[in-house]
Amino acid sequence: MNCPQARERLAARLYEDLAPEDAVPLDRHLAECPACRREAEALRRVHELLDSLPAPAARVDLPALYRQAALRHERQARRWRRGAIALLGAAAVLLLIFGLRLEIRVEPHQATFRWGMPADPDWPVPRPVRPSPDPLPSVANDALAAVTPEQMLVCRELIHALAADVDRRDGRLREEVARLQELYRRTGGRLAETERQLAAIHAAQMILIQKGGER
Protein backbone atom coordinates (compact mmCIF):
# COMPACT_ATOMS: atom_id res chain seq x y z
CA MET A 1 0.00 0.00 0.00
CA ASN A 2 1.32 3.48 -0.85
CA CYS A 3 0.79 6.73 1.03
CA PRO A 4 -2.12 8.14 -1.05
CA GLN A 5 -4.00 4.84 -0.69
CA ALA A 6 -3.30 4.78 3.03
CA ARG A 7 -4.48 8.37 3.57
CA GLU A 8 -7.74 7.65 1.74
CA ARG A 9 -8.51 4.98 4.32
CA LEU A 10 -7.47 6.79 7.49
CA ALA A 11 -10.91 8.26 8.28
CA ALA A 12 -12.59 4.89 7.73
CA ARG A 13 -9.99 3.20 9.96
CA LEU A 14 -10.53 5.76 12.72
CA TYR A 15 -14.32 5.24 12.70
CA GLU A 16 -14.04 1.45 12.31
CA ASP A 17 -15.70 1.59 8.91
CA LEU A 18 -12.88 -0.36 7.27
CA ALA A 19 -13.18 -4.06 6.52
CA PRO A 20 -10.60 -6.21 8.36
CA GLU A 21 -8.94 -7.28 5.09
CA ASP A 22 -8.27 -3.58 4.30
CA ALA A 23 -7.28 -2.65 7.84
CA VAL A 24 -4.34 -5.07 8.05
CA PRO A 25 -2.33 -3.63 5.12
CA LEU A 26 -3.11 -0.12 6.35
CA ASP A 27 -1.83 -0.86 9.83
CA ARG A 28 1.29 -2.37 8.32
CA HIS A 29 1.87 0.79 6.28
CA LEU A 30 1.31 3.05 9.28
CA ALA A 31 3.88 1.06 11.25
CA GLU A 32 6.45 1.86 8.57
CA CYS A 33 5.47 5.42 7.50
CA PRO A 34 5.90 8.28 10.01
CA ALA A 35 4.20 10.81 7.70
CA CYS A 36 1.02 8.74 7.42
CA ARG A 37 1.18 8.02 11.14
CA ARG A 38 1.16 11.76 11.78
CA GLU A 39 -1.84 12.15 9.47
CA ALA A 40 -3.68 9.42 11.37
CA GLU A 41 -2.82 11.06 14.68
CA ALA A 42 -4.05 14.44 13.40
CA LEU A 43 -7.43 12.90 12.48
CA ARG A 44 -7.63 11.15 15.83
CA ARG A 45 -7.10 14.54 17.50
CA VAL A 46 -9.97 16.02 15.45
CA HIS A 47 -12.13 13.06 16.58
CA GLU A 48 -11.24 13.88 20.20
CA LEU A 49 -12.07 17.57 19.76
CA LEU A 50 -15.44 16.73 18.21
CA ASP A 51 -16.22 14.57 21.25
CA SER A 52 -15.39 17.48 23.54
CA LEU A 53 -18.49 19.42 22.41
CA PRO A 54 -21.11 19.06 25.14
CA ALA A 55 -24.55 17.75 24.24
CA PRO A 56 -27.41 20.19 24.76
CA ALA A 57 -30.38 19.19 26.92
CA ALA A 58 -33.92 19.44 25.63
CA ARG A 59 -37.27 18.22 26.91
CA VAL A 60 -40.31 17.98 24.69
CA ASP A 61 -43.36 19.57 26.32
CA LEU A 62 -45.95 16.86 25.63
CA PRO A 63 -49.09 18.75 26.77
CA ALA A 64 -48.06 21.68 24.57
CA LEU A 65 -47.41 19.27 21.71
CA TYR A 66 -50.91 17.79 22.04
CA ARG A 67 -52.42 21.29 22.10
CA GLN A 68 -50.51 22.28 18.97
CA ALA A 69 -51.54 19.03 17.27
CA ALA A 70 -55.20 19.72 18.12
CA LEU A 71 -54.92 23.23 16.65
CA ARG A 72 -53.38 21.90 13.45
CA HIS A 73 -56.09 19.25 13.17
CA GLU A 74 -58.72 21.95 13.57
CA ARG A 75 -57.16 24.10 10.87
CA GLN A 76 -56.89 21.10 8.57
CA ALA A 77 -60.52 20.14 9.25
CA ARG A 78 -61.62 23.70 8.38
CA ARG A 79 -59.68 23.53 5.11
CA TRP A 80 -61.28 20.17 4.27
CA ARG A 81 -64.74 21.52 5.06
CA ARG A 82 -64.19 24.52 2.79
CA GLY A 83 -62.86 22.26 0.06
CA ALA A 84 -65.79 19.84 0.43
CA ILE A 85 -68.31 22.67 0.22
CA ALA A 86 -66.62 24.08 -2.88
CA LEU A 87 -66.55 20.63 -4.45
CA LEU A 88 -70.18 20.01 -3.62
CA GLY A 89 -71.09 23.37 -5.13
CA ALA A 90 -69.18 22.57 -8.30
CA ALA A 91 -70.78 19.12 -8.48
CA ALA A 92 -74.24 20.66 -8.01
CA VAL A 93 -73.62 23.17 -10.79
CA LEU A 94 -72.34 20.47 -13.12
CA LEU A 95 -75.30 18.25 -12.24
CA LEU A 96 -77.66 21.10 -12.96
CA ILE A 97 -76.09 21.97 -16.26
CA PHE A 98 -75.50 18.52 -17.63
CA GLY A 99 -77.98 16.43 -15.70
CA LEU A 100 -80.87 18.55 -16.86
CA ARG A 101 -79.19 19.23 -20.20
CA LEU A 102 -79.44 22.87 -19.41
CA GLU A 103 -78.59 25.09 -22.31
CA ILE A 104 -78.04 28.76 -21.77
CA ARG A 105 -77.77 31.12 -24.69
CA VAL A 106 -77.29 34.84 -24.27
CA GLU A 107 -78.05 37.09 -27.24
CA PRO A 108 -78.05 40.86 -27.52
CA HIS A 109 -81.71 41.30 -26.59
CA GLN A 110 -82.65 38.03 -25.00
CA ALA A 111 -81.40 35.12 -22.94
CA THR A 112 -82.61 31.63 -23.64
CA PHE A 113 -82.67 28.78 -21.09
CA ARG A 114 -83.56 25.33 -22.35
CA TRP A 115 -83.59 21.95 -20.64
CA GLY A 116 -85.09 18.59 -21.28
CA MET A 117 -84.52 15.18 -22.93
CA PRO A 118 -82.93 15.07 -26.37
CA ALA A 119 -85.00 14.07 -29.33
CA ASP A 120 -85.58 10.31 -29.54
CA PRO A 121 -83.55 9.13 -32.57
CA ASP A 122 -86.19 6.51 -33.32
CA TRP A 123 -89.00 9.04 -33.33
CA PRO A 124 -90.48 8.86 -36.80
CA VAL A 125 -89.78 11.83 -39.02
CA PRO A 126 -93.07 13.44 -39.93
CA ARG A 127 -94.06 12.79 -43.53
CA PRO A 128 -94.92 15.72 -45.70
CA VAL A 129 -98.53 16.68 -45.07
CA ARG A 130 -100.85 16.86 -48.09
CA PRO A 131 -102.14 20.33 -48.59
CA SER A 132 -105.45 20.65 -46.73
CA PRO A 133 -108.57 21.70 -48.52
CA ASP A 134 -108.48 24.79 -46.34
CA PRO A 135 -108.82 27.66 -48.82
CA LEU A 136 -106.38 29.72 -46.76
CA PRO A 137 -102.77 28.98 -47.85
CA SER A 138 -100.42 27.37 -45.22
CA VAL A 139 -96.83 28.45 -45.53
CA ALA A 140 -95.55 25.48 -43.52
CA ASN A 141 -97.49 22.95 -45.56
CA ASP A 142 -96.16 24.52 -48.74
CA ALA A 143 -92.61 24.31 -47.42
CA LEU A 144 -92.98 20.66 -46.40
CA ALA A 145 -94.54 19.79 -49.68
CA ALA A 146 -91.51 21.25 -51.45
CA VAL A 147 -89.05 18.94 -49.58
CA THR A 148 -88.01 15.81 -51.50
CA PRO A 149 -87.73 12.34 -49.84
CA GLU A 150 -83.93 12.42 -50.29
CA GLN A 151 -83.75 15.68 -48.45
CA MET A 152 -85.93 14.25 -45.69
CA LEU A 153 -83.55 11.29 -45.41
CA VAL A 154 -80.56 13.59 -45.05
CA CYS A 155 -82.35 15.53 -42.35
CA ARG A 156 -83.22 12.33 -40.52
CA GLU A 157 -79.61 11.14 -40.64
CA LEU A 158 -78.45 14.51 -39.38
CA ILE A 159 -80.87 14.38 -36.48
CA HIS A 160 -79.76 10.83 -35.62
CA ALA A 161 -76.10 11.88 -35.66
CA LEU A 162 -76.75 14.89 -33.44
CA ALA A 163 -78.75 12.77 -31.00
CA ALA A 164 -75.96 10.15 -30.82
CA ASP A 165 -73.41 12.88 -30.14
CA VAL A 166 -75.55 14.31 -27.37
CA ASP A 167 -75.91 10.82 -25.85
CA ARG A 168 -72.14 10.31 -25.89
CA ARG A 169 -71.56 13.65 -24.27
CA ASP A 170 -74.20 12.91 -21.68
CA GLY A 171 -72.55 9.59 -20.87
CA ARG A 172 -69.18 11.26 -20.26
CA LEU A 173 -70.74 13.92 -18.12
CA ARG A 174 -72.67 11.35 -16.08
CA GLU A 175 -69.34 9.60 -15.36
CA GLU A 176 -67.79 12.90 -14.35
CA VAL A 177 -70.69 13.65 -12.00
CA ALA A 178 -70.38 10.15 -10.47
CA ARG A 179 -66.66 10.71 -9.93
CA LEU A 180 -67.29 14.04 -8.23
CA GLN A 181 -69.95 12.49 -6.04
CA GLU A 182 -67.50 9.75 -5.00
CA LEU A 183 -64.88 12.36 -4.23
CA TYR A 184 -67.37 14.27 -2.13
CA ARG A 185 -68.32 11.09 -0.29
CA ARG A 186 -64.65 10.30 0.49
CA THR A 187 -64.00 13.86 1.60
CA GLY A 188 -66.92 13.63 3.97
CA GLY A 189 -65.49 10.38 5.32
CA ARG A 190 -62.09 11.94 5.90
CA LEU A 191 -63.72 14.91 7.63
CA ALA A 192 -65.53 12.52 9.97
CA GLU A 193 -62.21 10.72 10.69
CA THR A 194 -60.49 14.02 11.42
CA GLU A 195 -63.27 15.01 13.81
CA ARG A 196 -62.95 11.64 15.59
CA GLN A 197 -59.20 12.19 15.99
CA LEU A 198 -59.82 15.66 17.37
CA ALA A 199 -62.18 14.21 19.94
CA ALA A 200 -59.55 11.62 20.93
CA ILE A 201 -56.90 14.32 21.31
CA HIS A 202 -59.21 16.42 23.49
CA ALA A 203 -59.91 13.37 25.66
CA ALA A 204 -56.15 12.67 25.98
CA GLN A 205 -55.60 16.31 26.94
CA MET A 206 -58.20 16.14 29.67
CA ILE A 207 -56.59 12.97 31.07
CA LEU A 208 -53.14 14.62 31.08
CA ILE A 209 -54.51 17.74 32.77
CA GLN A 210 -56.19 15.58 35.40
CA LYS A 211 -52.98 13.60 35.97
CA GLY A 212 -51.08 16.86 36.35
CA GLY A 213 -53.66 18.08 38.88
CA GLU A 214 -53.44 14.86 40.92
CA ARG A 215 -49.65 15.19 41.18
Place this chain on the structure above:
Amino acid sequence: MGCDDAQLIRRWQQGDASAFEAVVRRWQEPVARFLARYVGRQAPVGDLCQEVFLRVYHAGPRYREAGAFAPWLYRIALNVARDAHRRGRRAPVPLPEDVAADGVMAADSLCQQRETVRIVADAVADLPEPLRLVLVLHHYERLNFEEIARLTRTPASTLKSRFAAALQRLRVRLEPLGFGPEEESS
Protein backbone atom coordinates in the same frame (compact mmCIF):
# COMPACT_ATOMS: atom_id res chain seq x y z
CA MET B 1 -33.30 -0.73 19.27
CA GLY B 2 -34.70 -0.33 15.77
CA CYS B 3 -37.07 -3.25 16.35
CA ASP B 4 -38.33 -1.71 19.60
CA ASP B 5 -38.96 1.57 17.84
CA ALA B 6 -41.03 -0.18 15.17
CA GLN B 7 -43.08 -1.93 17.89
CA LEU B 8 -43.66 1.35 19.71
CA ILE B 9 -44.79 2.99 16.48
CA ARG B 10 -47.17 0.10 15.75
CA ARG B 11 -48.67 0.36 19.25
CA TRP B 12 -49.01 4.08 18.85
CA GLN B 13 -50.74 3.65 15.47
CA GLN B 14 -53.17 1.30 17.19
CA GLY B 15 -54.08 4.05 19.67
CA ASP B 16 -51.62 3.63 22.55
CA ALA B 17 -50.63 7.23 23.45
CA SER B 18 -48.03 6.02 25.97
CA ALA B 19 -46.10 4.42 23.08
CA PHE B 20 -45.72 7.81 21.42
CA GLU B 21 -44.53 9.30 24.72
CA ALA B 22 -41.97 6.48 25.01
CA VAL B 23 -40.69 7.33 21.52
CA VAL B 24 -40.36 10.98 22.54
CA ARG B 25 -38.50 10.15 25.77
CA ARG B 26 -36.10 7.85 23.90
CA TRP B 27 -35.31 10.19 21.02
CA GLN B 28 -35.57 13.76 22.32
CA GLU B 29 -31.91 13.91 23.42
CA PRO B 30 -30.42 12.55 20.18
CA VAL B 31 -32.69 14.84 18.16
CA ALA B 32 -31.72 17.87 20.28
CA ARG B 33 -28.05 16.97 19.87
CA PHE B 34 -28.42 16.66 16.12
CA LEU B 35 -30.28 19.97 15.84
CA ALA B 36 -27.74 21.84 17.96
CA ARG B 37 -24.81 20.54 15.93
CA TYR B 38 -26.43 20.92 12.54
CA VAL B 39 -28.21 24.26 12.96
CA GLY B 40 -25.42 25.77 15.04
CA ARG B 41 -27.75 27.60 17.40
CA GLN B 42 -28.34 27.02 21.06
CA ALA B 43 -31.44 29.09 21.74
CA PRO B 44 -34.08 27.53 19.44
CA VAL B 45 -33.07 23.89 19.99
CA GLY B 46 -36.00 23.37 22.35
CA ASP B 47 -38.47 24.88 19.89
CA LEU B 48 -37.01 22.94 16.98
CA CYS B 49 -37.14 19.72 18.98
CA GLN B 50 -40.79 20.43 19.78
CA GLU B 51 -41.51 21.00 16.08
CA VAL B 52 -39.77 17.75 15.12
CA PHE B 53 -41.95 15.67 17.42
CA LEU B 54 -45.06 17.57 16.40
CA ARG B 55 -44.34 16.55 12.81
CA VAL B 56 -43.61 13.00 13.98
CA TYR B 57 -47.01 13.00 15.71
CA HIS B 58 -48.76 14.04 12.49
CA ALA B 59 -46.72 11.76 10.25
CA GLY B 60 -46.97 8.73 12.55
CA PRO B 61 -50.08 7.24 10.90
CA ARG B 62 -48.23 7.23 7.56
CA TYR B 63 -45.00 5.62 8.93
CA ARG B 64 -44.31 2.37 7.10
CA GLU B 65 -40.54 1.88 7.26
CA ALA B 66 -40.24 -1.07 9.59
CA GLY B 67 -36.74 -1.35 11.10
CA ALA B 68 -35.59 2.02 9.75
CA PHE B 69 -37.03 4.43 12.28
CA ALA B 70 -33.83 6.42 12.97
CA PRO B 71 -33.30 7.58 9.36
CA TRP B 72 -37.03 8.48 9.12
CA LEU B 73 -36.83 10.51 12.32
CA TYR B 74 -33.61 12.25 11.35
CA ARG B 75 -35.12 13.08 7.98
CA ILE B 76 -37.92 14.94 9.77
CA ALA B 77 -35.35 16.64 12.04
CA LEU B 78 -33.29 17.61 9.01
CA ASN B 79 -36.33 19.17 7.30
CA VAL B 80 -37.14 21.13 10.46
CA ALA B 81 -33.52 22.28 10.73
CA ARG B 82 -33.41 23.34 7.09
CA ASP B 83 -36.67 25.25 7.43
CA ALA B 84 -35.24 27.02 10.48
CA HIS B 85 -32.03 27.77 8.62
CA ARG B 86 -33.99 29.27 5.72
CA ARG B 87 -35.93 31.46 8.15
CA GLY B 88 -32.92 32.77 10.10
CA ARG B 89 -29.19 33.33 9.84
CA ARG B 90 -27.09 30.52 11.23
CA ALA B 91 -24.83 31.51 14.12
CA PRO B 92 -22.03 29.54 15.79
CA VAL B 93 -22.97 27.69 18.96
CA PRO B 94 -22.31 29.65 22.15
CA LEU B 95 -21.87 26.82 24.65
CA PRO B 96 -20.15 28.19 27.76
CA GLU B 97 -23.18 27.39 29.97
CA ASP B 98 -22.92 23.69 29.14
CA VAL B 99 -19.24 23.59 30.04
CA ALA B 100 -19.94 23.88 33.73
CA ALA B 101 -17.31 24.17 36.37
CA ASP B 102 -17.07 21.03 38.48
CA GLY B 103 -15.84 22.89 41.50
CA VAL B 104 -12.26 21.64 41.40
CA MET B 105 -11.17 22.82 37.93
CA ALA B 106 -8.86 25.81 37.96
CA ALA B 107 -10.34 28.96 36.49
CA ASP B 108 -7.78 29.16 33.66
CA SER B 109 -8.38 25.49 32.74
CA LEU B 110 -12.11 26.15 32.64
CA CYS B 111 -11.58 29.17 30.43
CA GLN B 112 -9.30 27.17 28.16
CA GLN B 113 -11.86 24.36 27.92
CA ARG B 114 -14.63 26.82 27.09
CA GLU B 115 -12.42 28.47 24.48
CA THR B 116 -11.66 25.06 22.95
CA VAL B 117 -15.36 24.25 22.79
CA ARG B 118 -16.11 27.60 21.16
CA ILE B 119 -13.36 27.17 18.55
CA VAL B 120 -14.40 23.61 17.67
CA ALA B 121 -18.09 24.56 17.56
CA ASP B 122 -17.31 27.48 15.22
CA ALA B 123 -15.26 25.21 12.98
CA VAL B 124 -18.11 22.69 12.72
CA ALA B 125 -20.68 25.44 12.11
CA ASP B 126 -18.57 26.88 9.29
CA LEU B 127 -18.38 23.62 7.35
CA PRO B 128 -20.42 23.57 4.14
CA GLU B 129 -23.87 22.10 4.79
CA PRO B 130 -23.40 18.75 2.99
CA LEU B 131 -20.16 18.07 4.90
CA ARG B 132 -21.59 19.23 8.21
CA LEU B 133 -24.64 17.03 7.80
CA VAL B 134 -22.73 13.80 7.18
CA LEU B 135 -20.25 14.65 9.95
CA VAL B 136 -22.99 15.22 12.52
CA LEU B 137 -24.95 12.12 11.52
CA HIS B 138 -21.95 9.78 11.37
CA HIS B 139 -19.80 11.08 14.23
CA TYR B 140 -22.45 12.08 16.77
CA GLU B 141 -25.53 10.06 15.83
CA ARG B 142 -23.54 6.96 14.80
CA LEU B 143 -25.62 6.37 11.68
CA ASN B 144 -23.76 4.27 9.11
CA PHE B 145 -23.32 5.53 5.58
CA GLU B 146 -26.09 3.32 4.20
CA GLU B 147 -28.59 4.80 6.68
CA ILE B 148 -27.41 8.32 5.89
CA ALA B 149 -27.68 7.52 2.18
CA ARG B 150 -31.34 6.49 2.64
CA LEU B 151 -32.03 9.61 4.68
CA THR B 152 -30.35 12.07 2.31
CA ARG B 153 -30.93 10.18 -0.97
CA THR B 154 -27.21 10.51 -1.71
CA PRO B 155 -24.93 7.57 -2.65
CA ALA B 156 -22.97 6.10 0.25
CA SER B 157 -19.68 6.50 -1.64
CA THR B 158 -20.33 10.25 -1.99
CA LEU B 159 -21.09 10.48 1.72
CA LYS B 160 -17.83 8.70 2.62
CA SER B 161 -15.88 11.21 0.52
CA ARG B 162 -17.73 14.11 2.14
CA PHE B 163 -17.04 12.73 5.60
CA ALA B 164 -13.33 12.42 4.92
CA ALA B 165 -13.34 15.93 3.45
CA ALA B 166 -15.12 17.29 6.56
CA LEU B 167 -12.45 15.79 8.85
CA GLN B 168 -9.68 17.20 6.66
CA ARG B 169 -11.21 20.68 6.69
CA LEU B 170 -11.52 20.59 10.47
CA ARG B 171 -7.96 19.43 10.77
CA VAL B 172 -6.70 22.23 8.49
CA ARG B 173 -8.70 24.77 10.49
CA LEU B 174 -7.79 23.55 13.98
CA GLU B 175 -4.16 22.49 13.63
CA PRO B 176 -2.75 26.03 13.20
CA LEU B 177 -4.64 27.05 16.35
CA GLY B 178 -2.63 24.61 18.39
CA PHE B 179 -4.96 21.61 18.18
CA GLY B 180 -2.62 19.43 16.14
CA PRO B 181 -1.29 16.00 17.09
CA GLU B 182 1.56 15.61 19.53
CA GLU B 183 4.87 15.23 17.78
CA GLU B 184 6.41 11.77 17.88
CA SER B 185 9.50 11.54 19.97
CA SER B 186 12.35 10.34 17.82
